[in-house]
Amino acid sequence: MKLLLFDIDGTLLLTNGAGTRAANRAFEKIYGIKNAMNQIDAAGKTDPLILKEIFLNELNRDYAQQEARALYDHYIPFLEEETGKAEITVMPGVRQLLENLTAREDMVLGVATGNIEEGAWIKLRSAGLDKHFKFGGFGSDSHSREHLILKALDRAKDHIAHPTEFEKIFVIGDTPYDINHGRAAGALTVGVATGSYSRAQLEEHNPDHLFDDLNNLQSVIRIFE
Ligand SMILES: [Mg+2]
Numbered sequence: 001m002k003l004l005l006f007d008i009d010g011t012l013l014l015t016n017g018a019g020t021r022a023a024n025r026a027f028e029k030i031y032g033i034k035n036a037m038n039q040i041d042a043a044g045k046t047d048p049l050i051l052k053e054i055f056l057n058e059l060n061r062d063y064a065q066q067e068a069r070a071l072y073d074h075y076i077p078f079l080e081e082e083t084g085k086a087e088i089t090v091m092p093g094v095r096q097l098l099e100n101l102t103a104r105e106d107m108v109l110g111v112a113t114g115n116i117e118e119g120a121w122i123k124l125r126s127a128g129l130d131k132h133f134k135f136g137g138f139g140s141d142s143h144s145r146e147h148l149i150l151k152a153l154d155r156a157k158d159h160i161a162h163p164t165e166f167e168k169i170f171v172i173g174d175t176p177y178d179i180n181h182g183r184a185a186g187a188l189t190v191g192v193a194t195g196s197y198s199r200a201q202l203e204e205h206n207p208d209h210l211f212d213d214l215n216n217l218q219s220v221i222r223i224f225e
Helices: 018-031 047-059 065-085 094-102 117-126 145-159 176-184 199-203 217-222
Strands: 002-006 107-112 168-173 188-192 209-211
Touching: 002 145, 018 047, 018 065, 018 117, 047 065, 065 117, 094 107, 094 217, 107 145, 145 176, 168 176, 176 188, 176 199, 188 199, 199 209
Parallel strands: 002 107, 002 168, 168 188, 188 209
Antiparallel strands: none
């Protein structure tokens, strides 16, 4: 049995600014800070790390847990609203790849994303991709991508009939964070240059496999054999 863990933003889909707008609205609502997200590079970072960076930038301090909870409580309905209005882009080849992989019995699919869990499901639903996933590791599990990948692996064991060790684990993502933390978690890593990092930039981090996009079904599924 193999386990495939997909990153969401830049790998499966793009919300075309809906996530950023939702986070900006939450910050403005609570702290009166406008466009807080626009000052930072969020790609590949977990929601708690993004939050930490914004607090340091804007308020010169770290955040308390109840502040994070209050922000997330505003962010989630804003995200529903913004993804409902936005044109969601599903990355090239993703729909046919997921249809193909979901039908197979030698693989289990999950997500490994920096999004908090509720946010991740909203984004997947908005693209019609949620049906392919039943579990994952999320930014709400840990600020560390390595740890949330391990959490996804843990949860994956509840979704197979005979929980043994997975023969292979793949982490598929669009940033160096997916590659480096995936490797640290013991996974084979697959870089996809559909996000904000180029193929050359991802190559520097030595992923086990590297694609411009996931459009060539045959060449992609071959690596999971
Ligand atoms: Mg990403």
